[in-house]
Amino acid sequence: MTPIRRHKELDRIWRTAPGWGRLAAVNHTVIGKRFMLTALVFFAIGGLLAMLIRIQLASRQSEFMEPGTYAQVFTMHGTIMMFLFAIPFFEGLAMYLLPKMLGARDMAFPRLSAYGYWCYLLGGSILIVALLMGAAPDAGWFMYAPLSSATYSPGINADVWLLGITFVEISALSAAVEMLVSILMLRAGGMSLDRMPIFGWYMLVVAGMMLVGFPPLILGSLLLEAERAFGLPFFDPTRGGDPLLWQHLFWLFGHPEVYIIFLPAAGVLSTIIPVFSRHRLVGYRAIVAAIVAMGFLSFGLWVHHMYATGIPHLSLSFFSIASALVAVPTAVQIFSWLATMAAGRPRFSIPMLHVFGFMFVFVCGGLSGVMLAMVPFDLQAHDTHFVVAHLHYVLVGGFVFPMMAAAYYWLPHMTGRQPVQQLSHAAFWTIFVGFNLTFLGMHLTGLLGMTRRVHSYDDPWWEVLNFISSMGGFVTTIGFALLALDLVLLMLFGRPFRRDPWRAGTLEWAMPTPPPSYNFASVPMGDIDGPSLAAGKGLLATPRGEMETLGVDPLSGRPEQIVILPKPTFLPLLTALATGGVFLSLLFKAYLLAPVFAVAVVALFLRWTAAMPAPAVLDAGQGLMLPNHRAARMPPSLLAMRFIIAADATAFASLVFGAGFLAISAPGWPPAEWPGFGWPAWVAVVGGLVALALPGRALVPQLVTVAAFTAILWRMEGVQDHAAPAALAALATWGAVHAAIGVLLAGWGDRRISAQWQRYAALVTVVAATFPALLRLLAEGAA
Amino acid sequence: MQRMTRDSDEAVGRLFLDLRDDGVLFAAMRFVGDMFVGFLHAPTRRLGLAGFPILFAAGCDRDLSVLSPAGxxxxxxxxxxxxxxxxxxxxxxxxxxxxxxxxxxxxxxxxxxxxxxxxxxxxxxxxxxxxxxxxxxxxxxxxxLGGTASTQIEAEARMWQWTFRYPDGSETTDVLHLPAGRDVEIVVTSPDVIHSFWIPRLGGKIDAIPGHANRIVLRADAPGEYGGVCAEYCGTGHVDMSFTAVASDDWGRE
CATH class of the missing domain: 1.10.287 (Helix Hairpins)
Structure with a gap:
């Protein structure tokens, strides 16, 4: 078979249809680019809001915006930049790059990528529409209760945040599961974990962090929405709730979030710096150890956002030390990069200019971060413009500059064109100078006492500093406009090239550019170059009409199975629309409509599993016979289920932690009357134990469990009067929903996947049903 | 040039004062720091922009400045x-x-x-x-941090004002009367949303969280007025939620 004919046949199998067919796209190249482009649109909107803030603060007693509008603007600026720009942008980049770098033809669950994208687009749009209607969230991007509760934010604004962001976070969680499975299983033959491109390691750790970082936020949002909509008082101190619970749940997510955003950018740097140093990455293993350490450390320092909440100083010290220690893995990475530069012969080019931007800005932000980790200093600087300056130095230095480097480095890959213009330098320096002008002086503004989120002030010296910051902000914006122009010019008029313009060693450059829909004409096996792949010297070189890619053993990279991926389909779009229906009916308090849409979501999801290939053993080429994934020992979906359970268990643990936290530390405990579950709890426990013992035949026990939890919820009284019954009702609901999913999986799901879920749901049932006793023990012990 | 010299003289003078109070190393650091910010600020003054209150070189004597400590x-x-x-x-x-x-x-x-x-x-x-x-x-x-003091004053933050209650049962609004030269324990509460009590020149902040009573011990070294604000965003009136701390020698004898 000639390369041209192989190309035509593969493209016929893999391509996305034009016209309406675009809405059915599942290909990772297409979806990855959509993620990035959409994120850039949100970045522009967020940047526009930043300019409004800078206009407001440029002078004292400015009449530009009234306080309510200003609150919406600063809340949305933070929310958009964090949730709608930073995370989706790197998700898109990872989605685009990972399969290409790892030698696969797509991600493990292409339809899930598409579903995540639509959820992101729809959820983000809800927020933007609310902004245009003047009903945007206005309690600050971390939405502290009780300011965000129904009493003090009676409008729809806070609901928009809670529901819109939760909707968007579906895409983060689905991306996390997908990246984990893809990195672990879909690689080139023989690519063992310790030989994987370093970017793969970074994204592996990031995906793991997302998997356990997002559930506490999603749970917190659901609890706060339940309080706002149905009066369950989780955060209301007059009824046994505690505002601090929100802060714990939020920052339990919110701090890892910062590293979730930084690490992909660091992965880009670890990829780019060796290329421009003309030397392989020095300290690969040290970096892997550092990022794993960072992943763990990042979950142990959320309280450094809460130094001023009255937690005893000695307890704070633990978090202070952990926060300072994060500097160590960061330093290991930075010095590995310096060592790489020292060992090689660095050459200067546009991406390296942005690496310089990163070094300058991020080191500065890291140092002020260490300062803020010190409890006494933070008590002064907390909630002032010093923190605003610090976080912009960290996020712009640690994310935006590396992403601009990535843009110049990989845009040639996406477009097949190399830059020819001289605008790149001007754009960089305008952004760099503008940024520092905006935020360097802002440290001082904060130390002079200007708190964040104020819309007016009196001090004339603050005015000088703020005016400088505003001018710097406008310069930065001009710089970003220049950058956008430069990149558009590159796409239109860049100089075409053949392969690998940077002389990089990674696999994504071993394919023609722009990349074909199937990535690799044959899947790499061992050391092999681009032309040989095109000539079909790798695996799976003979198109069979199915979308095939190689599945490997996670550790050794030994070929184990042929994963057959689903064709383009409208199902992800339809499912996302139905999911959007659930969120919109909750948002507009049409509570009877929500279950209708929920049933539609379930029905659509059941359709996903309809056309699966039959188990078979196939010829992978080079004399290798491999089972398809349906016949494999560990198909990707089974591994995915484990990760989904891990994420779900994190949310459940957060709920249990939350209830326990209230019992120990909230005012108004113990409640006047102890709520219990009564006899149905025993039924639920029996149902759970039977399901645990017989996960293969769990249909009946799970039905019994659902009925038992429904009876518990039916009999539950006083859920609006005190947080204790409210928390128990939340646990019972959790148990009911999990048992119900168990029923669905037992009836329609794959046998092995179902068994995993049944065991987990059974454990949830047992914990939830016996929890009232534990809660009482905790509360009385604390009292 | 003359002005510069005088600033330097002031700085040197304060160096000796600092030596007495805080030990040599801090004095040296602050001396260099003041020279640095004074240097930064010099051009604006030379340009006739001295209309701005003299801040850094004069010891950063701003009402809300963390850099001009008074306790x-x-x-x-x-x-x-x-x-x-x-x-x-x-x-x-x-x-x-x-x-x-x-x-x-x-x-x-x-x-x-x-x-x-x-x-x-x-x-x-x-x-x-x-x-x-x-x-x-x-x-x-x-x-x-975390100490106690014999004198307790309650500070209740609400949307959007401060009420202070003293041991003798009296109350003031948006003005906090303190004894000078003596530790006071402020007990901070809120009946509505989260606020944060902050007098930058006296010490760090402490959140006023509904359902909790948080404490902070502060001391003003000398009589005088010190600005205070709510540091946690608490709704549209947040910016107006400031107060003045008045430290006096004859506190409690008024």
Whole structure:
């Protein structure tokens, strides 16, 4: 078979249809680019809001915006930049790059990528529409209760945040599961974990962090929405709730979030710096150890956002030390990069200019971060413009500059064109100078006492500093406009090239550019170059009409199975629309409509599993016979289920932690009357134990469990009067929903996947049903 | 030029005062710091922009400035800040110099083995620095945070004003009367949303969280007026939620 004919046949199998067919796209190249482009649109909107803030603060007693509008603007600026720009942008980049770098033809669950994208687009749009209607969230991007509760934010604004962001976070969680499975299983033959491109390691750790970082936020949002909509008082101190619970749940997510955003950018740097140093990455293993350490450390320092909440100083010290220690893995990475530069012969080019931007800005932000980790200093600087300056130095230095480097480095890959213009330098320096002008002086503004989120002030010296910051902000914006122009010019008029313009060693450059829909004409096996792949010297070189890619053993990279991926389909779009229906009916308090849409979501999801290939053993080429994934020992979906359970268990643990936290530390405990579950709890426990013992035949026990939890919820009284019954009702609901999913999986799901879920749901049932006793023990012990 | 000289004289004069109060090292750091900000501010004054209140060179005497401490808690933190500022500046310069050196002089660092870079820069260099810093901050925090005082004043934050209640049962709104030269314990509460009590020149902030009573011990060294604000965003009236702390010698005898 000639390369041209192989190309035509593969493209016929893999391509996305034009016209309406675009809405059915599942290909990772297409979806990855959509993620990035959409994120850039949100970045522009967020940047526009930043300019409004800078206009407001440029002078004292400015009449530009009234306080309510200003609150919406600063809340949305933070929310958009964090949730709608930073995370989706790197998700898109990872989605685009990972399969290409790892030698696969797509991600493990292409339809899930598409579903995540639509959820992101729809959820983000809800927020933007609310902004245009003047009903945007206005309690600050971390939405502290009780300011965000129904009493003090009676409008729809806070609901928009809670529901819109939760909707968007579906895409983060689905991306996390997908990246984990893809990195672990879909690689080139023989690519063992310790030989994987370093970017793969970074994204592996990031995906793991997302998997356990997002559930506490999603749970917190659901609890706060339940309080706002149905009066369950989780955060209301007059009824046994505690505002601090929100802060714990939020920052339990919110701090890892910062590293979730930084690490992909660091992965880009670890990829780019060796290329421009003309030397392989020095300290690969040290970096892997550092990022794993960072992943763990990042979950142990959320309280450094809460130094001023009255937690005893000695307890704070633990978090202070952990926060300072994060500097160590960061330093290991930075010095590995310096060592790489020292060992090689660095050459200067546009991406390296942005690496310089990163070094300058991020080191500065890291140092002020260490300062803020010190409890006494933070008590002064907390909630002032010093923190605003610090976080912009960290996020712009640690994310935006590396992403601009990535843009110049990989845009040639996406477009097949190399830059020819001289605008790149001007754009960089305008952004760099503008940024520092905006935020360097802002440290001082904060130390002079200007708190964040104020819309007016009196001090004339603050005015000088703020005016400088505003001018710097406008310069930065001009710089970003220049950058956008430069990149558009590159796409239109860049100089075409053949392969690998940077002389990089990674696999994504071993394919023609722009990349074909199937990535690799044959899947790499061992050391092999681009032309040989095109000539079909790798695996799976003979198109069979199915979308095939190689599945490997996670550790050794030994070929184990042929994963057959689903064709383009409208199902992800339809499912996302139905999911959007659930969120919109909750948002507009049409509570009877929500279950209708929920049933539609379930029905659509059941359709996903309809056309699966039959188990078979196939010829992978080079004399290798491999089972398809349906016949494999560990198909990707089974591994995915484990990760989904891990994420779900994190949310459940957060709920249990939350209830326990209230019992120990909230005012108004113990409640006047102890709520219990009564006899149905025993039924639920029996149902759970039977399901645990017989996960293969769990249909009946799970039905019994659902009925038992429904009876518990039916009999539950006083859920609006005190947080204790409210928390128990939340646990019972959790148990009911999990048992119900168990029923669905037992009836329609794959046998092995179902068994995993049944065991987990059974454990949830047992914990939830016996929890009232534990809660009482905790509360009385604390009292 | 004359003005510059006078500023320097002032700075030198204060150096000796500082020596007496805070020990040599802090005095030296603050001396350099003041010279630095004074230097930064000099051009604006020379341009006739002296309309701005003289801030830095005059000891940063701003109402809400963390850098013009007027009590032991704020003083300790300002000391810590100047240490961290100069230390941070040095590390920043070092890192940037290393990066530019390696970038602009290719092969310059080739003689240094990779292990030295990673172990030296990643562990040997940051660990002692971080240990010293966190140790100092811990020691400072233990000394100034979490204590108690015999005099208690209740501060109730609500949307959007401050009510202060004194041991004798009297109340004031948006004005806090303090004894000068003596520790006071402020018990901070809120009946509605989260606020934060902050008098920058006296010490750090403490949140007013509904359902909780938080405490902070502060001391104003000398009689005078010190600005205070709510530091946690608490709704559209947040910016108006400021107060004045008045420290006097005859507190309680009025």
């Amino acid at each position: 032991p808690a704020a003083q300790g933190i300002a000391t810590l800040w100047w240490w961290m500022f100069w230390g941070g500046a040095a590390i920043f310069a070092l890192m940037l110099a290393l990066f530019l050196w390696l970038l602009l002089r290719p092969a310059a660092g080739r003689g240094i083995p990779a292990r030295w870079w990673i172990v030296g820069g990643g562990l040997v260099f940051p660990l002692p620095v971080l240990a010293a810093l966190t140790g100092a901050a811990l020691w400072l925090g233990e000394g100034t």
